[in-house]
Amino acid sequence: MQTGDPVLAPILRKLERVSTLDEGDRQSILALPHRTTRFEAGAHLVREGDRVDQCCALLSGFAYRHKLTGRGSRQIVSMHLRGDILDVHNLLFGVADHSVQTLTSCDVALIPKKALLRLIEDRPAVAHALWLDTLVDGSVFREWIVNVGRRDARTRMAHLLCELAVRLETEGLGSAQQFELPLTQEQLADATGLTAVHVNRVLQSLTNDGLITRTKRSVTINDWDLLAEAGDFSPAYLHPVVQNVD
Amino acid sequence: MQTGDPVLAPILRKLERVSTLDEGDRQSILALPHRTTRFEAGAHLVREGDRVDQCCALLSGFAYRHKLTGRGSRQIVSMHLRGDILDVHNLLFGVADHSVQTLTSCDVALIPKKALLRLIEDRPAVAHALWLDTLVDGSVFREWIVNVGRRDARTRMAHLLCELAVRLETEGLGSAQQFELPLTQEQLADATGLTAVHVNRVLQSLTNDGLITRTKRSVTINDWDLLAEAGDFSPAYLHPVVQNVD
DNA sequence: CGACGTGTTGAAGGAGCTCAATCTAAGTGG
DNA sequence: CCACTTAGATTGAGCTCCTTCAACACGTCG
Numbered sequence: 001m002q003t004g005d006p007v008l009a010p011i012l013r014k015l016e017r018v019s020t021l022d023e024g025d026r027q028s029i030l031a032l033p034h035r036t037t038r039f040e041a042g043a044h045l046v047r048e049g050d051r052v053d054q055c056c057a058l059l060s061g062f063a064y065r066h067k068l069t070g071r072g073s074r075q076i077v078s079m080h081l082r083g084d085i086l087d088v089h090n091l092l093f094g095v096a097d098h099s100v101q102t103l104t105s106c107d108v109a110l111i112p113k114k115a116l117l118r119l120i121e122d123r124p125a126v127a128h129a130l131w132l133d134t135l136v137d138g139s140v141f142r143e144w145i146v147n148v149g150r151r152d153a154r155t156r157m158a159h160l161l162c163e164l165a166v167r168l169e170t171e172g173l174g175s176a177q178q179f180e181l182p183l184t185q186e187q188l189a190d191a192t193g194l195t196a197v198h199v200n201r202v203l204q205s206l207t208n209d210g211l212i213t214r215t216k217r218s219v220t221i222n223d224w225d226l227l228a229e230a231g232d233f234s235p236a237y238l239h240p241v242v243q244n245v246d
Numbered sequence: 247m248q249t250g251d252p253v254l255a256p257i258l259r260k261l262e263r264v265s266t267l268d269e270g271d272r273q274s275i276l277a278l279p280h281r282t283t284r285f286e287a288g289a290h291l292v293r294e295g296d297r298v299d300q301c302c303a304l305l306s307g308f309a310y311r312h313k314l315t316g317r318g319s320r321q322i323v324s325m326h327l328r329g330d331i332l333d334v335h336n337l338l339f340g341v342a343d344h345s346v347q348t349l350t351s352c353d354v355a356l357i358p359k360k361a362l363l364r365l366i367e368d369r370p371a372v373a374h375a376l377w378l379d380t381l382v383d384g385s386v387f388r389e390w391i392v393n394v395g396r397r398d399a400r401t402r403m404a405h406l407l408c409e410l411a412v413r414l415e416t417e418g419l420g421s422a423q424q425f426e427l428p429l430t431q432e433q434l435a436d437a438t439g440l441t442a443v444h445v446n447r448v449l450q451s452l453t454n455d456g457l458i459t460r461t462k463r464s465v466t467i468n469d470w471d472l473l474a475e476a477g478d479f480s481p482a483y484l485h486p487v488v489q490n491v492d
Numbered sequence: 493c494g495a496c497g498t499g500t501t502g503a504a505g506g507a508g509c510t511c512a513a514t515c516t517a518a519g520t521g522g
Numbered sequence: 523c524c525a526c527t528t529a530g531a532t533t534g535a536g537c538t539c540c541t542t543c544a545a546c547a548c549g550t551c552g
Binding site: 069077135 | 311313315316317321323324341344366367370373374377380383384385388390391395396397482
């Protein structure tokens with residue numbers, strides 16, 4: 001992140017990766033009223049069932065969304081990093097249907113719902129960009145359904161690592177070769193629908209096969225092609241760039 | 247479905263369940279240019295990788311979206327019935343990131359992408375409604391991740407049955423007690439991340455416990471509360487009604 | 493130091509898978 | 523109307539991937 005950037009620049013950059021905005025659109029996004037708050041790791045930004053009247057956008061750190069089953073187990077449904085808007089849905093829904101929690105300490109911009117709704121009315125291109133953003137979200141959700149539904153544990157884990165690597169690199173937070181993985185094995189388990197114990201074994205399997213190297217929370221991908229192959233990963237579902245929408 | 251309805255009425259009804267439209271919005275939706283086509287069961291409406299320049303909306307019958315893994319297994323990521331727009335995402339993405347296939351024979355309205363894009367520009371309320379529709383889609387995807395990731399086979403199956411029952415009833419296609427289930431056990435397996443054999447056993451388990459009764463492809467839910475309990479089901483994620491968005 | 497969160501390891505059990513056979517219902521053609 | 527085919531449902535048996543439980547290791551932080 002360049003210093004001197006406007007506070008909301010990461011959000012703008014994220015939107016501009018998938019959408020085209022003009023100068024007026026850009027200015028009105030950067031000028032959104034907001035309150036920047038630092039949250040500690042593990043803080044709840046939104047709880048399932050909350051009435052929400054502001055929108056959270058991640059300026060730094062990592063967060064995730066999750067749901068609890070009635071039996072008490074937890075499923076992480078998405079991971080988020082800098083630039084991600086965490087709850088556009090809450091903008092239009094009244095009540096949160098899932099929780100959002102920080103993974104690391106995070107800087108979060110809290111934007112009043114009304115200001116965003118006004119922006120959407122005034123700036124169709126921004127509305128369009130936000131919509132596209134939720135569509136990309138949807139695409140990632142679909143891939144996650146496939147991942148937990150139809151891939152075995154090792155493949156699932158490799159897939160998740162690949163996704164994180166690509167997204168981190170896209171956002172300029174490390175190379176696809178080497179990045180910080182701020183998830184505990186328990187959290188990795190909740191993201192992959194496994195148990196922490198099995199995550200541990202699967203990580204060992206990937207490590208022993210030389211696909212990755214781990215030191216604490218840092219992951220090195222030794223051979224991208226091999227890991228992508230092991231994870232049945234192809235990045236199209238991330239819709240990383242603007243596509244031709246004639 | 248009332249006879250004499252405009253052809254696109256089911257789509258309008260669906261949108262109006264989650265959003266508020268005025269008379270002009272309504273008219274412009276109903277006046278969308280389109281071609282109505284009948285597809286046989288099992289027809290591909292969209293294939294992963296296709297360039298798409300029209301949008302499919304279901305007027306009758308059942309369809310589903312799915313992705314294939316590199317290992318050849320299939321995961322159904324969502325079910326669709328009358329009134330559902332099957333590929334809004336393709337409206338904004340250039341290339342389909344998953345396939346859409348009919349389950350039964352279907353009447354499908356094919357709407358040119360350009361017409362829809364123009365509608366979105368001209369009618370902010372319609373754009374808003376379509377966006378909300380994709381947000382509801384997203385919410386359902388999240389619940390499916392939870393279902394496949396964290397619930398055991400029996401619970402998963404019961405959950406899917408509950409979802410279908412609620413959605414069918416909402417759309418006026420049968421009561422929540424009794425409805426047609428047009429999925430083979432193989433397709434149910436692909437929707438739940440199980441195998442057809444195990445789906446069979448789980449259905450037997452639900453039947454033997456008296457929760458449901460099956461005859462061919464028709465399902466009767468004997469005790470809604472019990473099935474919902476067995477399926478860890480609560481319908482909030484379907485966002486069935488307009489919520490207060492002040 | 494002790495407590496706690498996280499990672500690691502082992503052993504045992506089970507939920508769900510695989511494979512393969514059988515059954516049923518609904519065509520389809522003669 | 524019957525022989526034949528075929529898609530789907532059902533059943534059994536064996537196996538395996540992943541879970542569960544429980545112990546221990548390690549680092550950090552009060």
